[in-house]
Structures are given as C-alpha cells and as structure tokens.
Amino acid sequence: MASVEEKLLTILFEEVVPAQGCTEPIAIAYTAAKAREILDEPIERVEVRISGNMIKNVKSVVVPNSGGMVGIETSVAMGLIAGDSKKDLMVISDIDADEMQHVKVFLERKVIEVLHVESDAKLYVEIKVFSKSHWVSVEIKHTHTNITRILKDGELILDRPCNDADFNSSFEDREVLSIAVIYETAQTIDLSKIRPLFLKVIELNSRIAHEGLEGHYGVNIGKIICDNIKKGFYGNDVRNRAAAFASAGSDARMSGCALPVMTTSGSGNQGMTSSLALIEYANVLHVNEEKLLRALFFSHLATVHIKSNVGRLSAYCGVICSAAAVSGALAFLNDESLEVVSHSIGNTLGDVSGIICDGAKSSCAMKIATTLYAAFDAYMLASAGRFLQGGDGIIAHDIEKTLKNIGALSQDGMYITDKVIIDIMSKNHAKR
Template sequence: MEKDKILALIEKELVIVFGCTEPVAIALAAATAKSYVRGEIEELIVKASGNIIKNAKSVGIPGMSGKGLEFSAAIGAVAGNPKRKLELLDGLTKSDENRAFDLIEAGIVLASQADTAKLLYIEVIIRTNTQSSRVIISDNHTNITLIEVDGKLIMHGGCENSSNLSAENNLVDLTIDEIYEWILQVDINKLLLVKKSVELNKAIGMEGLSGNYGLNVGRTIKENVEKGILSNDIGTAAMSLAAAGSDARMAGSTLPVIANTGSGNQGIAVTLPVVAVAEKLQVSEEKMIRAVALSHLVTIHIKSKFGRLSALCGVTTAGMGASAAIVYLLDGTLQQVKAAVQNTIGNVSGMICDGAKAGCAMKVSTCSNVAVQSALLALSDQEIQSTDGFIHNDVEKTIEAFCTLGNEGTRQTDEWILKLMMEK
C-alpha cells in the first residue's frame, strides 16, 4: 500500500461534523434544493430511506429544540448554507429555528419513506411560487447524485456506490497487517488530522462530563468512580469519556466532532476510549496519536465492507478499532492486535441499531468496555477460536463474515426495527 493512499483515506473519512450526520444530510439536501430556486417556499417534500428515518427521528440538533425529518429539512431550507456541507447547521439562530417551525406549522413540509433499496437515500423537492427543484443524496452523507430545476436535469453524478469506498477515489482494500505496519513507520507530522480528532472529540467528551446531557451515561460512571462504587481503571475511564461525548452529541451540543466514515458517534467511539486509556497509562502524545490513527484505520477498513448504515450498530466497528489501538498502547504484538479485533467481533456483533438518540451513549459505553476487555484478553494470548460462531482463524475472513451479517443477514431485522419505532 502506498503511503499517500492511506493518508488520502484518512483525509476522506475523517471530517468535521456539526450535529448527527443523518439530520444534517437531510438539511444539506434541502439547503441545496433551495439554493436553486427563488421565491417563497410553498411545498417542501422530503423522502428518505428507512435507515435515514431511524437516525433522524429522535436525535437532537445542535442548539435547536426541533428534531425529526420535517424540522431537519425545514431548517436546511430556510437557513442552511450548502457550501458548508456537514457543518451547515453551525451558527444558526433562534430566528432561523422559528422560520423552520413556521413552515412546518403551515403544513407545507411533508416527510415519508422513500421507495428505494438504498440504505442511505434522501430526496428533497421544493416548490415555490415561481420554481421547483429536486435534489437526491445517496450512499454517502454529502454525495449529491441528482439536481433538477424546473424539471430540467442540472447535475447527475456523484459516486453511485453502495460502499463508502470507491475505485474512483483511488482507494484500495486494506488489511490489518498493512495498517499496523504503516502506523509504525508513518511520520507523526502527517497525522495532524488524527491529532485534531483527538482535540475536538475530547472537548465534547469533557463537555458531556461537566454538563447535563441526555442520559448522562458518562457523567454517571464518573460520579460512581468518585463514590468508590466503580473502580478507577482503564475500563471505566474509557467508558466514561466516550459515553460522555455521545451524551453531549446526541442531546444537541453545539460542539463539532470529527466523524469516522460518516458517523460522529463512531468518531467519538474510535478516539475517546483510546485517549482515556492513553492518559491513564501516561504514554507519550506521539504514541497516543499513532494509537488513535490505528483505531481510525481499522474502523475505516471494516466499515468499507460493512457500509454506512445497517440494522447493526456501527459503534461496534469503532469498538473493534479501539480494541486494536489499546493493544498497541500496551505494547502488544500484531497478532495480539488481530486477536483483540476477533474478540470484539465475537462479543458485540449482534447489537442492533434502533436509531440515533440519547441511548446511543449506553452503546458507546458498552463497546468501549468491550474494547478494553478484548484487548486485555488478547494481551494474555486469549482469542476466540474458529470453532466458535462465525469466527475464522483469519481476522480478515472474520471481518468479511461480520459484514455479511450486517449487510445480508439483517434485512428483515431492519424492517422490523423501523416498523416498531414508527408504531409507537
């Protein structure tokens, strides 16, 4: 693997996100559609795939009291700047929020499930008193594949690809062996984006520990450590900081995060358990940054096969990356790194995704704890054997099996999760 291709992969998949990526992507589609038409909005229609609906239904939007598909589309249409992509909701005001509510209250914002096989699909149609526009985002949260104005095709393209990686971007399949070798030799000065992911994501983790957000999972763990009910070890440190970041983000904190493969929660769960363990062990900053880079890349590698959205929780893949990084922090071998990933897959592979919400912080906490546990087992040369479940002797084949489960084996599960959510 050429060095520049791995760096390009990091630059592609580590992006600053302001708010949960699904509602932000809806707002981006709406803002883009509005940018092509003049006049007052008379009708705003948003159609989305079931997985988008799951993640946009209940999650908080930074600085806003509104939530859901209708609000995400409305706020994007009235105040979003499409040039800012996944940061377009940063800096919005109460006046902007009120304008979005006005559209909804007027009954002109309509949301429904799209008839599509795509897991990530958003279609927005805007009609004004003089014009109309239609925008489609698919496969990737910023991947605009169609723009129509007054029924005329303005743009048709984007990356029509069910995977989050593509040959068009000159990205190639990685292996954990290649990633590990690259981490050992890469110039630390080339990992500035990884360092920034540590800085931004730790800031929201500290915000969650000090504030009152969602279920306060991270803060509650910290408080119980202080009471002596929980031990002050690397496991609780990893759980507390990572869960606190998710607490704040899911509840609408106005702090940005650096996402991993399109998910801010994955970005948090990739970085913060590793940061917490590194700080507990008092390793050098360089070693911590290399470890976080390893966590990012292992997760990107798995997500390239797993896809952006699934019936299974994507934070589990972040736990797999974090487990590898924790082994690295504790001076483990390449074989132990791979064993930690195997152990994590064998533990949390069945965790379902029932949408973005406050409760995601509990899943982040669980996966962070599993990452530590899996790493410690691996360091003691304990690894789930190929006689157990769908685990293979080769970690790459185990990853393939896990991703097949997420992509092919849970389609009916996905339908039932959405059905149960919508029936409430």
C-alpha cells in the first residue's frame, strides 16, 4: 500500500502539468484531434455537444497560435487540422501559419454545429466527426484530457465509467489531502522528489510572466501595476510586485500568448497564481531555493485540496483557491505554525469568496491581482493573531470544515448563479 507521501506525490504529478493556452479551448482541440485520428478520413461535418461551463470558458479567450481567434469552432478546427492528441494539453503547440490557413478554410465551410447540452459534469465535451462513410464520437468528462467514451460507427471502442459526482474519479483518491498533511509533508519531503517539477514551474511560469510585463496583452494589469510602482503611485514592496508578476502571466495567457505554463487543478491561471507570487516573494526577499520549493509544494497541493471541494469548473472563481493556498504558503515560508497557516487560508476565503467566474478572459488577470492582495493581507492578520472566527459567515472553527463550506457554497449555493452567468454571456454573444 502506498504511503501518504507517495499518494501526495501522485496527486501532484497528476495535477501540475504543462499546457499551452487556456485549458478549456485546448481540451476541445484535444478531443477534436483524437476524433480525427481515429476516423482517419476527410471530414465532411462535425457535431459538438458541450456543457455551459465549457462554453463560458471558451467564449472570450484567445486560442494560442490562432492569430487572435477565439471560440469553440476555432478550437475544434485547430484540433482537427493540426492537433496531436499524444501531446495532451500541448495538442496544438506546433501548429504553423500554413496549417492555420487550412483552419480558416475549414471554418469557412460552416460544417461545425455546436449544441449546448445540460450535463451533470460541468466539464463535458463530445465531438462527433463524419466522413462520407463513417463517423467517430469522442467524449471527455470532468478533467481536460479524461476520455470516457469513444464510438466508431456505433461500435464501442472505449467506455470508461466516470461517476458524475466525482470529477477526480480517474485520479488518485483526494481524500488523503488535508491542510495538516500537506503542511507536515512539505516540511519533510526529500527535495529530490519535487525539485525537477518545481524548477520547471519556476522556469515556464516566470517566462510568461516576464512576457506579460514586457508586452501588450489584455488589460495589462501586471505591467500597469509595475509602471505605477515606478511612478510612486504604488510602493515598491513585495506585495505589489508579487501581484504584478502573477497577474502579468495571466494577461499574456488569456490574450493568446503561445508560451506554455504549468497548470494546477486543470487551470493555468491557478498554476500561475499558486507559483508566481511566491517566486517573486522569494526573489525580493532572497528566500533560498529549498524554502521556496517546499512552499511551492504546499501551495500547489493546497490549491488542489481546496479546488477538489469546489469542483473543476464552477461559478466560484478558481484563483480564490490558489490565492488562499498562497496565503498559507506565505505563512509556511515564514516558519509559522499550522494554526497560523490555517488561519491565513481561512482569512483569504472569508474575504474574497464572493468573486464569480464569468469565463476565461482578460479580467482573470485582475482577479489574480485582487485575490493575491487579499492573500497577503490574510497572512498579515493571521501572523498578528487576528483571524476570522468560526461561526462567522462561511468560516468554521476548523479549516477542513471551512473548505467543506466553500464546496457547498460553490456547488450548491452558486448553482443558479452559474446558469445566470452562462445565460447572460450567451445573450451578450448573440448581440455581437
């Protein structure tokens, strides 16, 4: 039987993976590529059945390597024309200009039909491709590359049951996770087991953050915070610099920058939030590599733990989960007790849990900045012995019960909120 540490490492390597572009359009491209590879014939038409949450997260975000194009049809066409499913979330990383011309020609044929379907799985895509003589259907559920069913001409090629109530059913059991277990393991784990992964996190996520600081992407909040630090409007302190660095990565990524990032819980924004603020904190305050790597281990697994309660896609903004984890990691970096770590997380969740997810787009970078400012404040309060009291609002007397409350809030309490957001976005799209 695997030890607790071995289980945590399995979860870590399942969840912290490279991806190019926002993971929802990439998941669609991945599904389309898989369907084309199995059909292996010229495609006459395509049917896409997709959940509302997927529509929400694909509608406004730029698909990387597309030349500024957005949308489900673009993602499907790029996967069909040039996708390689063996690359998982890097499926369209090698598409070139000539192939994009073929994508545009394919889109001009108007052969892709998109249907919004009601599904208990908030992350749901089925793509059905037709040649003149055959058809193939590929379905994913719950996670971005989790293929649950493949059909060819009605014959079942793959059937992998996936319980709609458990989006992690194909992964290591998340029940092993708790803030206490993550905290204790982060202190003792052999760094050789995690150093290669987190050096890659530091390399890739820092690269796109620097790109966001130097280029013109989205609302450019990261760059503008830095500009205002230079002007003296903001102080040149670690809190401002950390928020700028993390949000700059999202500025670039949501606007179609082709640089890959290391994701967490299926999200590049969560991966960048979980890492970049801590990387900049360590840079400014000259934190040694060992402490940074252990803090990154804590922040990523704490993000996974909090997000496992929330669900893969939700009306509850996912970067709240990562920012709360960062708050705990800041306490961890400063050798605080488990109690202070837990209160830091609780303070963050009690502060910013009202932020909604209304799809992947430029405002994600603003939400990263907002939640990270809250994370620093939350740790500052906890370190001074000030924390939100159990029984006040959604905060419980125990951090694990608080996380369960967050899960109930996001999955049950925000169920209608999610539907209203999707309806509003659909109407806005129809008027364009």
